[in-house]
Amino acid sequence: MGQITTWDEFPTVEYIPGVFRQAVSGEKTMLTRIVYRGGVVIPDHSHEAEQIMLVVQGRLWARVGDEESEVGPGSLLIIPSNYVHAFRQLTDEDVARIASTYHTWRGEKAAGDYADIAGFCKSAAIDEVRKHGHVLTPGRYVGAEAVEDDGEPFPEKFARLRQQLEEQFAEGAKLEAQIRENLARLGLAMEGKTQ
Secondary structure (H helix, E strand, C coil): CCCCCCHHHCCCEEEECCEEEEEEECCCEEEEEEEECCCCEEEEECCCCEEEEECCCCCEEEEECCEEEEECCCCEEEECCCCCEEEEECCHHHHHHHHHHHHHHCCCHHHCCCCCECCCECCCCHHHHHHCCCCCCCHHHHCCCCCCCCCCCHHHHHHHHHHHHHHHHHHHHHHHHHHHHHHHHCCCCCCCCCC
């Protein structure tokens, strides 16, 4: 059954701090309207439905499957069903750091000296790229940034994170119920559980 509606029919939910989302799900496709505030990171996740996302303003680093790119206004992301994807909002400082690193890598005298930075940048030789089958996924070369010990003992950290996850599961169930209720009001009721 078709439906003509507006975004006003769907609640805006802050589903993680700094991320405000409206989602419309059909049988096989999900359309989201998302507002990111404050350097937000959306970790790896996937959806049962295909997701279509249009970037209206701002800049994001996006990873969809093995493809990574900076995206901005006008970028359209089509994310297949059950495809792992992640996002990070780029702040003005991020963009400036990327530009500065690019200019140092090019050897521009006014930009300073280039250096590889774990988790951020690496100048890979062609032999190294060849060794990886010419796959250009940045993580293969850049590696991971060293993480400092935060001083929180693991058992306490695990218990705290587990509690946080339980709270997020409860919030997710509440949001799912709210979305199902809205869909039912629009004559688009869905049966069963979704991912």
